[in-house]
Amino acid sequence: MSDSVEIRWHARAGQGAKTAALLLAQAALRDGKFAQAFPEFGPERRGAPIQAFNRIASHAIRVHSGVRQPDIIIVLDETLLDTVPVTSGLATDGIVFVNSPESPLVIRERLRLAGQRVATVDASRIARDHIGRPIPSAPMLGAFAAVTELISLDTLVTDAITRLEKRFRDRPGMIEGNIEAIRRGYGEVQVEGRFPVSRLERLPSPRDVERTLPAWTDLPAGGIIVTPGSAAAYETGDWRQQRPVWDFDRCVHCLICWVMCPDAAIIVEDGKVVDLDVRHCKGCGICAQVCPPRHQAITMIEEDRQRTGAVVSAPVLGRNGR
Amino acid sequence: MNRMVVLTGNEVEAEAMRQINPHVVAAYPITPQTEIIQLFTGYVVDGRVDTELIRVESEHSAMSACIGAAAAGCRVMTATSSQGLALMWEVLYIAASLRLPIVMAVVNRALSGNINIHCDHSDSMGARDAGWVQLFSSNVQEAYDTMIQAVRVAEQACLPVMVMTDGFLTSHEAEPVLLYPDDQVRAFIGPYRPGYALLDVDHPITVGPLDFHDYYFEHKRSQAAAITDAAGVIDQVAREFEQAFGSRYHAVEPYRLHDATVGIVAIGSTCGTAEEAVDAARSRGIAAGLLKLRVFRPFPLPQIVAGLRHVHAVAVMDRSDGMAGWGGPVGVEIKAALYGLAERPTVIDYVYGLGGREITVEDLVEVCEELHGIADGQDGGEPVRYLGVREEGAIHEPENARREA
Numbered sequence: 001m002s003d004s005v006e007i008r009w010h011a012r013a014g015q016g017a018k019t020a021a022l023l024l025a026q027a028a029l030r031d032g033k034f035a036q037a038f039p040e041f042g043p044e045r046r047g048a049p050i051q052a053f054n055r056i057a058s059h060a061i062r063v064h065s066g067v068r069q070p071d072i073i074i075v076l077d078e079t080l081l082d083t084v085p086v087t088s089g090l091a092t093d094g095i096v097f098v099n100s101p102e103s104p105l106v107i108r109e110r111l112r113l114a115g116q117r118v119a120t121v122d123a124s125r126i127a128r129d130h131i132g133r134p135i136p137s138a139p140m141l142g143a144f145a146a147v148t149e150l151i152s153l154d155t156l157v158t159d160a161i162t163r164l165e166k167r168f169r170d171r172p173g174m175i176e177g178n179i180e181a182i183r184r185g186y187g188e189v190q191v192e193g194r195f196p197v198s199r200l201e202r203l204p205s206p207r208d209v210e211r212t213l214p215a216w217t218d219l220p221a222g223g224i225i226v227t228p229g230s231a232a233a234y235e236t237g238d239w240r241q242q243r244p245v246w247d248f249d250r251c252v253h254c255l256i257c258w259v260m261c262p263d264a265a266i267i268v269e270d271g272k273v274v275d276l277d278v279r280h281c282k283g284c285g286i287c288a289q290v291c292p293p294r295h296q297a298i299t300m301i302e303e304d305r306q307r308t309g310a311v312v313s314a315p316v317l318g319r320n321g322r
Numbered sequence: 323m324n325r326m327v328v329l330t331g332n333e334v335e336a337e338a339m340r341q342i343n344p345h346v347v348a349a350y351p352i353t354p355q356t357e358i359i360q361l362f363t364g365y366v367v368d369g370r371v372d373t374e375l376i377r378v379e380s381e382h383s384a385m386s387a388c389i390g391a392a393a394a395g396c397r398v399m400t401a402t403s404s405q406g407l408a409l410m411w412e413v414l415y416i417a418a419s420l421r422l423p424i425v426m427a428v429v430n431r432a433l434s435g436n437i438n439i440h441c442d443h444s445d446s447m448g449a450r451d452a453g454w455v456q457l458f459s460s461n462v463q464e465a466y467d468t469m470i471q472a473v474r475v476a477e478q479a480c481l482p483v484m485v486m487t488d489g490f491l492t493s494h495e496a497e498p499v500l501l502y503p504d505d506q507v508r509a510f511i512g513p514y515r516p517g518y519a520l521l522d523v524d525h526p527i528t529v530g531p532l533d534f535h536d537y538y539f540e541h542k543r544s545q546a547a548a549i550t551d552a553a554g555v556i557d558q559v560a561r562e563f564e565q566a567f568g569s570r571y572h573a574v575e576p577y578r579l580h581d582a583t584v585g586i587v588a589i590g591s592t593c594g595t596a597e598e599a600v601d602a603a604r605s606r607g608i609a610a611g612l613l614k615l616r617v618f619r620p621f622p623l624p625q626i627v628a629g630l631r632h633v634h635a636v637a638v639m640d641r642s643d644g645m646a647g648w649g650g651p652v653g654v655e656i657k658a659a660l661y662g663l664a665e666r667p668t669v670i671d672y673v674y675g676l677g678g679r680e681i682t683v684e685d686l687v688e689v690c691e692e693l694h695g696i697a698d699g700q701d702g703g704e705p706v707r708y709l710g711v712r713e714e715g716a717i718h719e720p721e722n723a724r725r726e727a
Contacts, residue, residue, distance in 0.1 A: 042534070206535060216540035221480050221548065222421035223541040224518055225528035 005150060006067045007054035010086045011076035012241070014046040020076075020137035021052040024144070027151040027159050028056045036061045047239035047283060049084050056150055068205045072148065075099060076123070076136050083238060087111055088203030095191075097143055099123040099136045104192035117193035119147050126184045130177040138178050142185025153186050232280070236263055240283030242300040246273060251297035257287035325501045331465045331492040334499055335401070335427045335485070336361035338469035340371055341507040344425075345396035345514075348376035348387035352406040353439050354489040355429040359401055381406035385413040385424075392422035393529045395519025397473070400424065403489060404431035407445045411452075414482075418453025419545060420530060423476030423483070423514075426454075427469065430590065430641075431489040432677040440678020441489040443589065444642040446618075447651045453545055455483040455552050456619040460593040462497040464616075467569060470502075473511045474559040479552040480517070488591040490678065502567055510566050553620045573622035575614040576629050578604065582611030584693035585633040585667070587626075587656055589615045592639055592674075592681055599686030603694075610690040615652070626659045634697035635668045636660075637689045639709075641675045649673060649706035668696050674709035685710060 007024070011017035018039040025037035036055040042048065053067040069089040074097040080086055087096055095117045098107050104118035111118070121143040123136035131138065138160070145153050157179055168174040220226050244257075253273055258266045265281035267274055288298040329337070336358045339347070347366075349359045366375045376391075378384045381402050392398045402410065407428060417424050428446050432438040446456060455475060459465040465487045472483040487493045518527050533541060556573060564570040577597050579585055584603075588596045593614040603610040613629045615622070630636055638657075640650025648654065653671025660666045672689060675681045689709065695701035 210536050213536060214540070216543040216547075219537070219540055219544060221517070221544060223419065223530070223533055223537070225531055226518065226525070228526050230528065230531070 003059070004055065004057035004061075005071045005148075006069065007056070007072040007074065008067045008070040009052040009054075009074045009076065010080050010084055011050055011052070012046075012080070012239075013048045013050045014241070015076045016135050016137035017050060017052045017074075017076055020074075020141055021054050023137075023141060023156075023159060023163070024054050024151065025056070027141075027145075027155045028054075030155050030159060031151055033057065033150075034059060034061050038064075040066055045239060045282070045284075047241045048236075049080055049238065066205070069202055070094065072144075073097065074140055074144065076140060078102075081107075081110055085203050087113065087116075088201065090116055092116070095119060095147060097121075097140060097147070097189075099140055101125065104190050108192070117147075117191060119143060119189050119191040121185050121189040123181075123185060126181050126188070130181040130184070131174070132177070138181040139185030139188075142182040142187075143189035145182075146186045146189050147191050153183070156182055231263075235279045236282040237265075237277075237279040240278075240281060241303055242283040242285060243278075243281065243303055244276065244283075244285070244287050244298045245301055247297045247299070250295050252295055254292065254295075256290050256292065257298060260286050260290045262286065323503060326498055327501060328496045329462060329499050329501075330357075330494050330496045331459075331462045331487040332357035332429070332494065333361065333496075334462055334466035334501070335469055335487070336365070337501060338466055338507075339399055339427075340365045341502075341504050342397070342399065342470070342473055342511060343371045343508070344373055344399040346374045346376065346388070346391035346398045347400060348378055348384045348391065348398075349400045349402070350378055350381045350384045350406060352381070352403045354431060354493045355401045355403040355406070355427065357493075358427055358429070381409040382413060385410040385417060388424045388426075389413060389417050389420065389422055392417070392424050393420060393519075394521045395516045397477075397514040398422070398424045399426070399473075401427035401429070403429045404433055404439075404445045407449055408433060411449070414449055414452040414454060416530070417482045419541070421480040421545070421548065423473075423480060425469070425472045425476050425483050425485065428484045428486050429489045429493045430486055438677040439489070441491050441591075442641045442676045442678070443486075444676075446484060446486050447642045447644070449484070450619060450651060453481070453549060454619060455479065455481050455549070455556070456486065456617070457483060457556075458486045458589045458616055458618060459492060460589075460591055460614060460616075462492060462495070462499045463569075464571075465492055466499055466501065467563065467567070467571065470507055470510060471556075471559050471563050471571065474562075475552065475556050477514055478559065479548060479555040481548055481552055486590065491591040506566065510563070549620050553617070553622065556617055556620075571616065572625070573617040574625040574629055575616060577612040577614065579611030579613055579629055579633070581609060582632075583609040583634045583697050584690055585611045585613055585630055585636045586639060586686065586689060586693075587613045587615060587630070587636060587652065588639040589618065589641065589652065592641070592686075595681060595683055596639070596686050598683045599690060602683060602687045603690035606687075606691075608690050608694045610693070618652075621655060621659070623659050626656065627663065630656075630660060630667055631663055633667045635670065635693040637693050638669060638671050639675075639681075639686075639689075640671055640673045643673045643676065653706070669705070670696065671706045672709045673706065679710050681710065 009017040021037040025035035028035035034057045039052040055061045071091045072095050075086050076099050078100045097119045100120045101122040104120050108118045123139035124134040126139040127135050145151050145156050164175045258268050263280040265277040285300045288300050291298045339362050365371045376387045388398045388400050430443050432442045433444045457468050459468045468485050472485050476483040560571040578600050586596050596612045600610045600612050638653040640652045642650050644651045649671035650673050657669045
């Protein structure tokens with residue numbers, strides 16, 4: 001790798017990618033390098049696919065555009081492999097880190113990668129074990145240090161302690177847990193490499209996509225939208241980390257949930273709740289909140305993304321196992 | 323029948339609003355605009371207009387209500403001054419971006435602090451980049467005629483329009499003014515037919531959605547084209563106004579400028595004073611002329627260049643200081659406009675009249691004399707000058723002596 005390394009993070013909003021990119025930049029700085037970290041912000045909320053970027057170099061960094069041809073890719077959420085072209089633009093000698101219990105070979109198959117290196121670590125499980133929550137960034141940073149040697153484990157640990165001491169002064173267990181998570185990521189990462197072939201095709205950047213859109217002369221004045229249905233075309237179902245499940249022994253079909261759902265994702269027929277529009281339910285939980293306390297017919301359950309892959313589109317309604 | 327009456331600027335603007343009979347007016351009172359809305363409210367109460375008058379708790383709300391009503395498909399008007407315009411700042415941009423043809427009378431008044439209710443142009447100059455068409459009037463007749471034209475300009479250009487008068491000068495001075503019959507004014511403005519309207523439920527639209535890097539820039543480009551094209555709309559409406567009512571308005575109006583060696587550029591009520599000064603300077607052998615700037619947005623670049631290109635020295639009268647370190651906004655823009663000329667006049671920016679400081683014929687004759695000295699090569703001096711401010715060393719009575727007297 002050259003004296004300038006570009007890194008792209010793929011995660012879901014709320015998984016800590018932005019903070020992890022910042023920590024990586026701080027650690028690189030402490031190790032005597034120049035570094036940059038910035039997220040790509042959209043309108044999305046928790047659960048939506050997001051990107052974050054790092055540049056690490058031996059010289060001052062002047063470029064501020066997004067990373068489209070990365071040397072290193074870090075994927076914090078395995079389900080993104082099915083929905084986001086995470087490896088686009090990867091360098092010939094590049095590395096992909098994936099938070100997954102699978103071996104690098106399995107992930108290589110899933111990504112249809114001919115060359116490059118693949119590293120995996122079950123960061124979510126490590127995080128659950130030591131931090132109590134599936135925030136995979138700490139073990140992923142450990143894995144990153146082990147494979148790339150761009151930052152040292154010592155620096156990473158020292159930085160993490162400095163940062164966490166302020167936040168968890170009353171809970172030393174959290175500091176120890178995070179440090180242990182970094183160390184286990186460092187120790188348990190599996191890496192597998194093949195002879196480099198060629199840089200992967202760079203997928204369209206935002207600029208490329210923007211070039212395909214209508215010219216300003218073809219747009220209605222005032223930025224108004226004259227075609228109905230633009231909200232329906234925007235599938236927010238992919239953001240979902242929890243989903244509502246109805247207990248129809250308790251549901252009285254008062255339809256308060258239907259009124260309050262911000263995505264019109266609760267399907268009602270003949271005055272009764274019959275289905276959930278999983279393409280638009282983003283798992284906000286408002287329906288469960290507004291369900292009258294004496295009925296409590298709606299429970300939010302975790303989407304088990306890590307095990308089942310993409311969001312399940314099969315019917316979810318039922319008797320809730322009772 | 324036309325009627326010749328004696329009225330103030332505020333009165334004729336309220337009269338124009340009565341004749342226009344807009345669907346919605348949302349406004350908040352502020353000196354020196356108050357009279358306009360006070361009089362118009364009377365017309366509403368007396369049933370002389372059909373307008374839905376929305377009384378709001380601030381100018382921010384006034385403009386917000388105007389935006390909502392205009393997006394719904396209504397013909398909308400309002401009026402404000404000074405701090406009121408400043409409080410509207412963020413929503414002014416939304417009105418323009420959504421291309422809503424709101425017409426607003428702005429009675430120019432200085433901005434605080436310190437607190438001052440008198441005329442300068444800091445308020446409307448502060449809004450010059452908001453995307454509104456800005457039309458200035460230099461006397462009461464112009465205020466009346468411009469309000470009527472503004473409705474057509476706004477609706478044809480799909481842009482909001484500010485109509486300016488000078489606070490406590492044009493707004494409160496009574497002058498003879500020719501009023502046109504209601505039916506002729508209504509025939510001139512015609513019915514309002516919005517291209518899109520939120521209340522047109524058969525054709526649903528979304529107004530003001532999230533607009534990121536994929537579309538925002540295109541919408542701004544389209545808005546920039548609209549303000550550029552508004553120049554043609556203003557001129558076309560002025561031609562039709564001449565046919566209907568007899569007076570011809572232009573974006574810039576020269577006075578004795580064609581053979582002048584020195585020129586003054588002015589806006590608002592100072593223009594009449596400057597015409598007197600030009601005559602006085604000419605009687606003293608200085609070939610002076612005036613360029614009255616009536617339209618400030620869109621900036622009438624070709625007319626300004628054509629008007630000033632032959633002049634040796636130009637005084638730009640700036641009734642606000644841009645606080646940019648090099649004078650006021652009008653001076654900066656006039657200099658930029660003349661940059662493309664191979665041989666350019668020397669431009670001196672005169673910041674004057676702040677907070678209602680009086681400007682006299684003698685002041686402006688003095689300006690012509692200074693310009694004459696520059697044209698002669700005697701005065702190569704300061705490009706930014708403050709006219710009528712007390713400079714260091716000025717003789718003034720000690721404070722204590724005055725108290726004892």
